[in-house]
Amino acid sequence: MRVEENPAHEEEQPLSGGNVSAGVVRVGDTVRRPAGPWTPAVHALLTHLHEAxxxxxxxxxxIDEQGREVLTFMPGEVIWPDRFALVEPRKQLARVARLVRDLHDAVQDFTPPSDACWQVLVPAEGADIIAHxxxxxxxxxxxEGDELSLIDWDTAAPGSRLxxxxxxxxxxxxxxxxxxxxxxxxADRLRVFADAYGLDETERRALAPMLGRRTRAMHDFLRARSAEGVQPWTTLWDQGHGDAxxxxxxxxxxxxDQWERALLSA
Structure with a gap:
């Protein structure tokens, strides 16, 4: 679907803060960002979420006349890094976990388009949903009012809840x-998140060793893309993201063992 190019002739305001997506701008109540082969599938996913x-x-x-995807602007502030204190209270951390659960429940019955193309960065363990x-x-x-929303869906792809x-x-x-x-x-905060999300015992046992594997997968991805000279990953690697x-x-x-005890404690 094509949309009219900035009908109100509103000024484009560059949006910064991300490490990967360049050329993202706000126009009125919309966000315009570069599209890719994955954009139709991501738009189908986002449409499903709203319908659910x-x-x-x-x-x-x-898509606008410049070939950019057009999304509704989500008002508020990204919490990283200056507003992270907003999710430090355990009740707020629990809200984030419930938001993730609501997302996963909403996407559970999504059927991707037959020609769906996803931007897969780190291959996932499992593929029971289209994960963020x-x-x-x-x-x-x-x-305002502590309403939460999730942005940057361009790397959504088959994955698993865990x-x-x-x-x-x-x-x-x-x-x-x-x-x-x-x-x-x-460890206590890990338990708060798991409880609020609603993980069962089997999922908790599987999650404990996955925490390390999922984190190391990001390091391995950055190392591999950097060795191939692929941007922006080479720059991020040079900046120390791989070390982190x-x-x-x-x-x-x-x-x-500490995480497993926390997850499985009565």
Missing amino acids: GFRAAPRPLG QDLAPWNLVVA WDVAYAIRGFVPLSAHPDWQSPDA WRGDAEYIEQRE
Whole structure:
């Protein structure tokens, strides 16, 4: 679907903050961003979410005359890094976990288009849903009244609930080796997230070792793309993002027993 090119002649406001997507602008109440082969499938997914009653995601409006995808603008502020304190209270962390659960429930019966093309960055373990694949603080927007929404859906792709949850836990608990972000009550916060999401015992046992694998997969992806000279991953690797993911993976792997105890404690 084509949309009229900026009918109100509103000024384009560049949107910054991401590490990957360049050329993203706001025009009035819409966001315009470069489209790719995956855009039709992502738009089908976002349309399904809205039809299923999930409102914490942008609604696709089509393609503009410059070939950019057009999405509704989600008002508010991205919480990473300056507003992370908004999800530090456990009740707020639980809200994030419930939001992830609502997303996964809403997408459960989505049937992708027969010609769907997805932008697969890190191959997932399992493929029971079309997962967001980047559920992280840099993609969580908090609006007035503490309304939450999720942005940056361009890397949505087949995956599993647990794969998505493991990634989200690393970012929102957080499980981090960095002294500025390392949480002294990380195990308790992990339990809060798992409880609020509603993981059963089987899922909790599977999640404990997956936390480290999911984190290390990001390091391995950056290393491989950097070795191939692929941007923007080479720049991110040179900036130390690979070291950060590796450090977090080691931190998580060394404490796997601790995470399992927290997840399975009565």
